[in-house]
Amino acid sequence: MLRIDNLSKRYGNHLVFQGLTQAFPPGCVALCEEDSTGKSSMLRIIAGVIAPDEGDVWIDGHSMIHSPVQAKSRLAYVPDNCLAFPAQTGRGLLEQVASEKNSAIDDTVLDLAYRLGLEPHLDKRFEQMSTGTRRKVFLTAAALGEPAVIIADGPSNGLDTQARAVLAEQFRIWSQDRVVLFASHDYELVQACGARALNVDELR
Secondary structure (H helix, E strand, C coil): CEEEEEEEEEECCEEEEEEEEEEECCEEEEECCCCCCCHHHHHHHHCCCCCCCEEEEEECCEECCCCHHHHHHCEEEECCCCCCCCCCEHHHHHHHHHHHCCCCCCHHHHHHHHHCCCHHHCCCEHHHCCHHHHHHHHHHHCCCCCCCEEEEECCCCCCCHHHHHHHHHHHHHHCCCCEEEEECCCHHHHHHCCCEEECHHHCC
């Protein structure tokens, strides 16, 4: 469902990683190593936010280089920074993602929003929300369109105890038939969702 093929990335003279190759079957995988190992850069490449210097990413059989629209339609991404659109409301983001994925904000999506405690905040602008609430919006958006691959950078950052428990349960559910790949130092989350811990250097 997710395959990375010979990914390389550098910033100026700094080589972040080179030759990353791995196929991910359905399941939950956590990148738990320390900072400055290229985790966020790799996740952003997989999500199609930045381009690799070499290599390609395949999402559910679609190349991110040659078929980016199709690849991104099968992908959900929860970024580390959830304040890209300060004036947008939470409901507005959900409607935008639903439109992009030709999907609907159905009962399953609304139930996740309810369990995360998001409903009272959906009509707030992102600039009015706490860090955790912004992340809850993106986590709820990840349920739209039944993506084959869910990518998340620091998914539990800013979440309260109840929301972290809901997130772990949701990751377990998704990982039964999808790939959930996330970066986090939250070892309780890693254990709670039954994720397999992996280092970037192991992806060769």
